[in-house]
Structure formats: C-alpha cells, structure tokens
Amino acid sequence: MVHIPAKQQVRWRPRVRRRPRFRWQPRHKIASAGKPEELEQNITCMDASFYKAAAEGKIEVFNNYQEPDLASHKTPNHDNVLHVNLATHELAAWFSNGILSSTRSLPKLYFFIFLFLWFFIIKKKSEKRSNLIGQILNKCPSLLLQTNAKGQTPLHVAAMNGHSAIVKLLIKSCAKARDGDLEMLEMGQVNAVREMLRITDQESNTALHLAVKYGDVEMVKELLEHEDPDFQYSANNNQETPLYLAAKRGDTGMLSILLEISNSTGHGGPHSRTALHAAAMAGDIAEATTIILKKNRNLIKKRDEDGHTPLHYAAHLGCISVVEELLKTDVSAAYIGDRKLGMTPLLMAARQGYLGTVRKILFYCPDCCDKVDKRGLSLLHYLAFRDSPHFLFIPGGTKPEYGSLRNLRNLEGDIGFTPDKVSDFIRHEQPFTADLREKPIEDMLKAIAREKVAEFPVLPFHLRTVSAESLEKSRDTNLVVAALIATVAFAAGITVPGGFKGEKGLEEGTPILIHEIAFKAFVVTNALAFIFSICALAIHFGVNDLLLSRIPFWITDITLYQTRSASNLLSRAITVTVIAFSTGSYVVLKPSHGLAIASCFICPAVYFCYYIEVFIAWVKMDL
Structure with missing residues (x-):
C-alpha cells in the first residue's frame, strides 16, 4: 500500500455542476409570421429639456453647446435640433400664407395685404426663429444636410410647415453667402445650393414638392429662383410632379409661377394623367385650366389609362366653367369616348344629372348627342334615369334646336327599353304596360350606381319606394x-x-x-x-x-x-x-x-x- 503524505492527500468532495456564465445578448423577437424580427439597435433619444428648448426656440439653452453635442442630440425619429424647431407650425404664418395665396391674382390687394402681414405678423414671428436657426448653424453647419428617419432635411421640414423666411436662411447657410447676398454666388456655391434643393426624402419628394403640396406661393418662388430653369423635376412615389400637385390644388398663383420660372416642368401625374386632368378635377376653377392650356394646348386630348380626357372629369364633376374653357380650346374633345364604356363627356354629365353642363356641351357641339355608349344607352336614356323629363326629353316631342335627338327616341339599348318607357318607369309606379315591371332597368341603374370616374363615384339614383x-x-x-x-x-x-x-257703446x-x-x-x-x-x-x-x-x-x-x-x-x-x-x-x-x-x-x-x-x-x- 502506497503511503500518501498528509499534504498530498485530497479529500473527496461532491462535484457541483456550476452553471456556465453567459454574457447577455439581445434575443430576437419572434414575429407573428414565425420569422425572427430584428431588434432595433442604437435607439436614440433627446433630453427632455433639450427637446423643449428646441421646440420653443429658447436660444440661451444652446449657448453652452458646441458642434459635437448639437449633432449628437437626436430623437428616435432621428430629428436633430433644426427638425424639432421647424416642425413647430406657427398658426400666424400659416394664416398669412393662406391669405397671400388666395389674393395673388389681385395685385393691388395682394401688395397691401403683404405689407400689412409683413410688418405685423410675419416679420415679428419669424425673427425669433431665424435667430435661433442662424446661431445653431453657425455652431454646427453639419445639421443643415442631416436627414431624419423619413429622409427629410431641415429644408423639407421648413417647406412642410410654411417657414418661408427660414427657407431663405437655409439657402444662405448652404451657399455661405457673405452679407446675405444670394445674387452674387460663385458656381461652386450655386451647385451646393442646387444639390440641397434636389435632395429627396423616402417618398421622393423634394422641398419644392412639399412647398407646392402645402400651398406656400412665396416659398415656391424662393426655391425656384435658385434652381436651374431647365432642371426636370421628377415625380415622387405617387407619380406626382410639382406642377401636377399645384394643378391638383387648383392654385392659379402657384401654376403661374411654376410655368413662368421653370422651362421644363413635367406635366405628368399618376395613372397617365396630366396636370390638365388634375386642374379639371380640382373644381370649377377655369383660370387654372386656362393657365395650363396657354403653356401646352395639346394636353386637352390626352387620355389617362382609363381613356378619360380632362373634359370627361370636368363633365362628370359638373364644372361648367372648366367645360366651357376646354370646349373653346378644342370642341373635338367632346366626341372622345372612354375605354371601358365608350362614354363621351356629354353622357357623363347626363349620367350625373348636371343639366347645365349638358346644355353647355350641346351649345358648342350639338351633334355629339348622336353618340351612344357601348351599352347602347343614349343621352335620352341617361336623362330619363335622372327623371329630367322637362329638359330635352318631353313626352310627345323635342325642342326644335335639338332636332337630332329625334333619332334617339326609338333606341332601346341593352336594356330593351326606349327612353320614353324608361321615363315612365322612373316617374310612375304604375307604368303603361306589364313588361315594364321586369328588372332590366333596375339592374342597369344598380350597375350605373356602382361606376366611378377615378375616385369620384356616380351620384346615387333616387327611386320611388313609396306605394x-x-x-x-x-x-x-x-x-x-x-x-x-x-x-x-x-x-x-x-x-x-x-x-x-260687454259695455254698450262703440267698443x-x-x-x-x-x-x-x-x-x-x-x-x-x-x-x-x-x-x-x-x-x-x-x-x-x-x-x-x-x-x-x-x-x-x-x-x-x-x-x-x-x-x-x-x-x-x-x-x-x-x-x-x-x-x-x-x-x-x-x-x-x-x-x-x-x-x-x-x-x-x-x-x-x-x-x-x-x-x-x-x-x-x-x-x-x-x-
């Protein structure tokens, strides 16, 4: 037996399995679809006092901060100090810009209102913000081109919130112009400014897109003055160019500026529409239509993907003055049918029951009433659907000036009924013959009621349900x-x-x-x-x-x-x-x-x- 010294003897101890030490790592979240969802890294936040100071424009809070500190403070949306301050919308600025936009077509009134608003509202409200933005940019110029999570620079945010004076200040800061002179810029400075103006956000909007969208005429003018007149502004993710957005608003002042300053403004829009389509859809604003037609007369017969011309939209919406302006330019647009049903603008106006628009179209081209749609329905059918017997459709005869309508009185179309019988069905619960009790007319009315022109539905039909x-x-x-x-x-x-x-006497x-x-x-x-x-x-x-x-x-x-x-x-x-x-x-x-x-x-x-x-x-x- 081998003797082991006491010092070398090892006492037996039970082995205890120790849990291994792991370093904590973020676990992936499991999405509802079963795929791991990446945990967001580097979440940023802005100090509460810093955020409030930026939003309220308290410049004294930022006096002790230098460039690294100012650049590092960001919100979870990656907004920097300029984004936060410019996102605070001033009601006074919005109100004044709205008044200026609506009175621009009246030069004398526009000038008077501009002076009043400048001295009492705009100048006073924008000075404090301009001082804050100017001092921050002097300390940290890199903030100017920083983008947030939406890809927006401070210029985008200023354009969205109507800060016209700030837009000019940001352009000066980008050009590093001396003494505020933006007219004597070198080519390098001009290119720097244009590069900033052409920055797009995640929706492919430039600052000009947003300024037009929110209706600031003065800001649009300021942005275009520093851009190349031949620069072609691309469409955003919604396929809308700045000109299309202005036409969509029906803003005549905005349209005039865009077409005067820019030589290559794109007329395109979504669904193969043009700016003239947008102007016709904006409402009964004939002046907007006139401005676009002066620049490009050929747009009047341009068709969108559904085959609709601007005249189709104007007739469907009952914009009489726009219809008249389009017909004065080219009456041939009244004979164009759409792709799906072959409906002309005249039939669309009758389908909606806009009798004034029908009169206007017939005044400029009375023979267009001969055209029927692919269902064989004529002008008289649609007037009968709207229960308008006293207009053009008169039992026993028609007006002499609409003599060509006589040929339409015997057309039955796909429903198998003449306009006279349709009118009797609509107007009276107990019609002439028993065959009118069948369902083709009701089915046709239900089908027509479900139809749309772009996003504009057909007006509902009011059928009698009272016995x-x-x-x-x-x-x-x-x-x-x-x-x-x-x-x-x-x-x-x-x-x-x-x-x-009761007393006797006169009373x-x-x-x-x-x-x-x-x-x-x-x-x-x-x-x-x-x-x-x-x-x-x-x-x-x-x-x-x-x-x-x-x-x-x-x-x-x-x-x-x-x-x-x-x-x-x-x-x-x-x-x-x-x-x-x-x-x-x-x-x-x-x-x-x-x-x-x-x-x-x-x-x-x-x-x-x-x-x-x-x-x-x-x-x-x-x-």
Whole structure:
C-alpha cells in the first residue's frame, strides 16, 4: 500500500455542476409570421429639456453647446435640433400664407395685404426663429444636410410647415453667402445650393414638392429662383410632379409661377394623367385650366389609362366653367369616348344629372348627342334615369334646336327599353304596360350606381319606394290633423283670450286685450294656423283631381304631390299653433309674473323635446 503524505492527500468532495456564465445578448423577437424580427439597435433619444428648448426656440439653452453635442442630440425619429424647431407650425404664418395665396391674382390687394402681414405678423414671428436657426448653424453647419428617419432635411421640414423666411436662411447657410447676398454666388456655391434643393426624402419628394403640396406661393418662388430653369423635376412615389400637385390644388398663383420660372416642368401625374386632368378635377376653377392650356394646348386630348380626357372629369364633376374653357380650346374633345364604356363627356354629365353642363356641351357641339355608349344607352336614356323629363326629353316631342335627338327616341339599348318607357318607369309606379315591371332597368341603374370616374363615384339614383297605399294612409292622416287644427283655430278666433267688452257703446263686442302686443301676436299666428290647415284641406279635395282625373298614369304623382304639399303646410300650421298658444297664455297670465314667464317657454320646450326624440331615434338607428 502506497503511503500518501498528509499534504498530498485530497479529500473527496461532491462535484457541483456550476452553471456556465453567459454574457447577455439581445434575443430576437419572434414575429407573428414565425420569422425572427430584428431588434432595433442604437435607439436614440433627446433630453427632455433639450427637446423643449428646441421646440420653443429658447436660444440661451444652446449657448453652452458646441458642434459635437448639437449633432449628437437626436430623437428616435432621428430629428436633430433644426427638425424639432421647424416642425413647430406657427398658426400666424400659416394664416398669412393662406391669405397671400388666395389674393395673388389681385395685385393691388395682394401688395397691401403683404405689407400689412409683413410688418405685423410675419416679420415679428419669424425673427425669433431665424435667430435661433442662424446661431445653431453657425455652431454646427453639419445639421443643415442631416436627414431624419423619413429622409427629410431641415429644408423639407421648413417647406412642410410654411417657414418661408427660414427657407431663405437655409439657402444662405448652404451657399455661405457673405452679407446675405444670394445674387452674387460663385458656381461652386450655386451647385451646393442646387444639390440641397434636389435632395429627396423616402417618398421622393423634394422641398419644392412639399412647398407646392402645402400651398406656400412665396416659398415656391424662393426655391425656384435658385434652381436651374431647365432642371426636370421628377415625380415622387405617387407619380406626382410639382406642377401636377399645384394643378391638383387648383392654385392659379402657384401654376403661374411654376410655368413662368421653370422651362421644363413635367406635366405628368399618376395613372397617365396630366396636370390638365388634375386642374379639371380640382373644381370649377377655369383660370387654372386656362393657365395650363396657354403653356401646352395639346394636353386637352390626352387620355389617362382609363381613356378619360380632362373634359370627361370636368363633365362628370359638373364644372361648367372648366367645360366651357376646354370646349373653346378644342370642341373635338367632346366626341372622345372612354375605354371601358365608350362614354363621351356629354353622357357623363347626363349620367350625373348636371343639366347645365349638358346644355353647355350641346351649345358648342350639338351633334355629339348622336353618340351612344357601348351599352347602347343614349343621352335620352341617361336623362330619363335622372327623371329630367322637362329638359330635352318631353313626352310627345323635342325642342326644335335639338332636332337630332329625334333619332334617339326609338333606341332601346341593352336594356330593351326606349327612353320614353324608361321615363315612365322612373316617374310612375304604375307604368303603361306589364313588361315594364321586369328588372332590366333596375339592374342597369344598380350597375350605373356602382361606376366611378377615378375616385369620384356616380351620384346615387333616387327611386320611388313609396306605394300608393302608403300615400293614401299618409293622406288620410294629414286630413285628420288639418281638420283638427282648423277647428281649434276657428274656435280660438271666435272666443278670444280675455273675452269681449260687454259695455254698450262703440267698443261693445271688441276684445278686452286688443291693445296688448302679445294679443296681436296671438291673432296673427292663430289666423296663419287656420289658413295653412284650410289650404292643406283644399289641396286634398278636388282641385288637382278635377283637372287630371282623365290621366290615370299620373294618379301616383298627384297623390305624392298632395301628400308632400299638405305635410309642408301642416308643419307650418303646427308651428304657428304652438306660438299662438304661447302668446295667448302669456296675455291671459300676465298679472302673474311667474306663470307669464313660464308660458314663454312653451314654444322652445316643444321643439326641444322634438329634437331630443329625433336625436334618440337617430342614435338607436345607428346602433
């Protein structure tokens, strides 16, 4: 046996498995789709006091900071100090820029308003911000071209928030112009400025895109003055050029500046549309259309991917002045049909029920009414769909100036009905023949109601859903109410509040309260209630029935007319009856001040309760 010295003897100890030491590492999050989601690294944040000072423009906070510190302070969106300050939108600046944009077409008024706003609003509000931006850029010029998470420079943010004076300051800082002189720049300085102006954000917007989008005319002018007139501005991710954005706004001042200063402004837009399409879609602003046509007359017949010309959009939206301006330029655009249905601008205007636009198109090109769409529907069909029988479509004949429409009266189209029969179906619940009860017309109306021109839908059709039986019930109810109001008004007129004078003499039988103002108001309102109710009764009894009893297919129209007219008269009769009761109660209860005052609240209380009930019913219907 080998002897082991005591020092060398090792006592047995149980082995304990120690947990290995791991260095903490960020774990990947598992997305809902099962793929690991990368954990965001280098999250930045800005000190609260620093952020508030930047937003509020407190320059004294930044006096102790130098370039490295100013450049390192960023928000999670990677906004630097300039981004934060310029993102604070001034209401005064926005208001003044809006006024200047809307009055630019009136030079004298524009000049006066500009001077007033400059001295009292713009100059005062922008000086403090300009001082802050200028001092920060002197300490840290690198902030000028820094971009945030959206790819926006401080110039983008200034353009978005209407800071015209700051835009000029940023351009000066970029050019490093001495004494603020931007007219005597060297070529290197000019190239530096243009490079900054052409920086695009993640949506491919330059500062000019944003200035046009937010409607700042002065800023657009400032940006274009330092750009190459022959530079072609590209479209953003929405395929919108600066000119297209200005036309989309219908801003005539903006359009004038863009077309005057820039020689190569792109007219293109999304879906193969042009700036003239956008101007036609902006509303009834003929001046915007005129400005674009003076620059490029050929745009009038340009078609988008759906085959729509600017005249199609103007006719669909009912912009009469724009339609007239386009037709004055080239009437041949009125004969172009779209790709899907072959609809001309005339048919689109009739489909919407814009009779004034239809008149205008027929005035410049009356023979375009001969064209029908791919469904075989003519101008008369669409007018009949809109229940416009008194315009062009007259039973038994047409106006002489629209003689070419006679050929369209026998066209049936895909629905298999002539315009006369369609009109009868729309106007009357009980038409001539049984075949009109079939569904082709209703199906066609539903299909037309689902159609759109770009993002603008077709106006809904108002079809009659009231049956003759329900109209008769409403008529009977109106008769009862009218008779009741007439009876009460007659009785109140004979037995007036306060009674009559019984003394013999000239004033015998006259009302005692005849000189009271409230009594006079009672007499007038009570008389009106009696007149309205009697008129409602007269409408129901024999006036129109006697005249039109031999025209059976107008019976529903007569009943509907009677019911609506009587309902309108009865609503007025009820109103003046409540007023008559209130004034009558007041004149009788006048000696008691409390009761007299309470009687004054009768009329407001009635209508308050009525509107409360209407509101509750509306809420229940919504739920």
